[in-house]
Amino acid sequence: MFPQSQILTTHLPSIPPTDCCLPKFSTSLFTFTKKTNFNSSKRCLSRTSAFRLPKCAVSVAADPTHSKLDGSNKPFPAEVSRTIMELSSVGTFSTFGHDGWPLGVGVRFAVDAEGTPVLCLNSSRKLLSADKRSSLHVQLEQSGLRTPQCTIQGSIDRPEDKFLLKLQAAWKKRFGEEVDEDLIHVVSIDRVLQIEDFKEDGIWVSSSEYKAANPDPLREFAEKIVYEINTHNMEDVNRFCNVYIDLNFQVVEAKMVWLDRLGFDVRLMSEESEMFEARIPFPREVTDEKGVKSTFNCMSQLAWEVDKNYQAHDFKKAKQLKKIASSS
Numbered sequence: 001m002f003p004q005s006q007i008l009t010t011h012l013p014s015i016p017p018t019d020c021c022l023p024k025f026s027t028s029l030f031t032f033t034k035k036t037n038f039n040s041s042k043r044c045l046s047r048t049s050a051f052r053l054p055k056c057a058v059s060v061a062a063d064p065t066h067s068k069l070d071g072s073n074k075p076f077p078a079e080v081s082r083t084i085m086e087l088s089s090v091g092t093f094s095t096f097g098h099d100g101w102p103l104g105v106g107v108r109f110a111v112d113a114e115g116t117p118v119l120c121l122n123s124s125r126k127l128l129s130a131d132k133r134s135s136l137h138v139q140l141e142q143s144g145l146r147t148p149q150c151t152i153q154g155s156i157d158r159p160e161d162k163f164l165l166k167l168q169a170a171w172k173k174r175f176g177e178e179v180d181e182d183l184i185h186v187v188s189i190d191r192v193l194q195i196e197d198f199k200e201d202g203i204w205v206s207s208s209e210y211k212a213a214n215p216d217p218l219r220e221f222a223e224k225i226v227y228e229i230n231t232h233n234m235e236d237v238n239r240f241c242n243v244y245i246d247l248n249f250q251v252v253e254a255k256m257v258w259l260d261r262l263g264f265d266v267r268l269m270s271e272e273s274e275m276f277e278a279r280i281p282f283p284r285e286v287t288d289e290k291g292v293k294s295t296f297n298c299m300s301q302l303a304w305e306v307d308k309n310y311q312a313h314d315f316k317k318a319k320q321l322k323k324i325a326s327s328s
Contacts, residue, residue, distance in 0.1 A: 073281035077194035078213035095134035246317040
């Protein structure tokens with residue numbers, strides 16, 4: 001069984017379909033409710049329906065304001081790192097002490113417009129040596145199933161006076177408190193190591209790539225939507241796996257891990273109790289909460305029709321499966 005995710009209480013409201021779905025008819029087919037799973041068990045469709053849903057294809061066009069795709073319909077590591085830094089507020093700051101030994105301490109941090117970490121160091125700065133090389137390691141737990149991480153390497157130093165007001169504003173925005181300008185430090189960014197999860201290899205991101213990337217536009221409500229779908233629409237998550245992923249086994253249990261502007265990741269279990277992770281792309285890029293909900297309704301409707309043989313699937317299925325090793 002999957003670990004329980006963090007509890008959120010707001011349910012997804014009803015939203016009419018967008019133009020990616022059907023022309024207007026009863027919007028009850030596109031409703032997120034507590035009592036039904038995308039209303040999939042009560043759809044009133046016949047094999048002779050006069051309409052056809054546009055296919056939810058697996059290709060996505062990248063927004064030029066974001067990093068280019070790497071062929072897997074996933075954001076580049078630079079964008080993932082920027083998202084982690086935007087959603088997190090605590091990390092492990094490591095540097096060299098006066099005795100030459102590496103020292104790591106837990107810190108709170110904010111970020112400026114380019115993702116540069118802003119730290120408030122009081123007594124801790126007494127531990128800093130002349131060697132200003134340092135790192136900030138940050139983690140983001142996703143649905144209790146995955147913990148992407150980024151580690152920023154650079155140098156710790158005091159900011160220039162001309163930046164102090166903006167950095168103080170960034171700190172107040174994140175923590176709701178004033179900060180003494182004498183305590184503000186920044187970690188200049190030389191490079192960033194992005195890791196998808198524990199026990200996995202990382203990818204190095206250059207300073208320029210990191211600063212040029214944008215954090216994911218869905219980040220502020222991704223956790224809420226993932227929780228709601230995992231809690232109230234598990235039947236649809238299972239159907240998504242069986243319909244949109246090219247599998248040679250039947251999925252017995254599935255859970256959404258996280259979503260972003262290009263699609264979502266699912267963790268699924270086979271009949272042999274083997275665990276896998278797969279990526280299901282959105283038909284097109286989505287940039288707001290309404291678009292996410294409408295897109296899920298569209299994909300759920302199509303998956304239900306294909307599953308019930310009301311429509312043949314003539315779309316490309318996701319083929320990349322990553323086997324998840326047991327944590328025991």
